[in-house]
Amino acid sequence: MQVNMPLTGIFPDQNIKLMKEALFYKTLGSDTVQxxxxxxxxxxxxxxxxxxxxxxxxxxxxxxxxxGVISAIHTDPVEKKPLYHFYPGKKILSIGSFGCNFHCDFCQNWEISQSFPTNHYKLHHASVDEIIEKAKQIKDNIGIAFTYNEPVINYEFVFELAVKAKESGLKTAMISNGFIAEKPLMHLLTYIDAFNIDLKVFSDDLYRKYSGGRLSPVLRNLKTIRKRNCHLEITHLIVTGMSDNTEFFDDMLNWIVNELGEHTVLHLSRYFPNYQMNRPPTTPSLLKYMFDKTQQKLPYVYLGNIFLDGSSDTSCHNCHSTVIERYAYEVNVSGLDENGNCSNCGQNIIQLIWK
Ligand code: SF4
Structure with a gap:
């Protein structure tokens, strides 16, 4: 950990408070906090x-x-999060800040996740009310996604915004590494409709080595989210020489089927060299192999960061007809009825009415 000079607490040009007391901590003696x-x-x-x-x-x-510090704010297709079974074809206002509680060697967003700008004049700030207003004004926008950097560490702002969003009839989504303590997660679950959790590798040793995190809290939180019936999708980045181990991969698939259910949505994502890792990208043949292997256990598996014909489409797990076609971020949901059921056999695919 680094020791920093105290901040001023004020954005010099905007007169907006920069700092806020955290919700979850305790004091240990006179000057130490946990x-x-x-x-x-x-x-x-x-x-x-x-x-x-x-x-x-x-x-x-x-x-x-x-x-309230914003690194990016964009209106994205919900598929870009990625969320494929949550209001497919719609848009979601996506916001991010800075920092992360992991330090993955292969981080794909390291410019914002592994830094916090020290020049306050360059920071952008938005209030909860401003973001809610913006979200309501965007046509076809379903709500707000907390994404880009790790939203857990911006908990106080995310929580306030999520509560206000729900009061305003907006949907909320969180794209996270799932590394959060139990109590804050339980408070959050009431206000987050959908999660995409990054499950990095099915090995505690490799979690510690490459991310500075641990596997078991992530698994515990996945089970908690599933039990609370929040919408859940998982992303697994297949990193060369790390998560491309087929033994770990098989263990992960078995765990997902047994603990979360066979209809869990899984995104297998192609790794590219970034940040501190320069190993070669995941090969298309390995991705295809892992995709085929997964399909035997989990019908809702998708490939990301690569185009392989059909690997982004959704087929009904009951009658196997294609219900959603995707090409990049173009989405055709004509195989679903207005209740999210397969229009061929009536099987529910998307447990949402999006009209
Ligand atoms: S959020 Fe996690 S990493 Fe950040 S200070 Fe708290 S315990 Fe440490």
Missing amino acids: CLLCPHHCRLSIGEEGKCRVRINENGKLIIKSY
């Missing part, structure tokens, strides 16, 4: 910041630096 938001449970002395770089002990209080 953050209880994620399973790292960082213990911080005065001036010290957590592994995520956005939580800091300021004079004995745990303060977040990223409240």
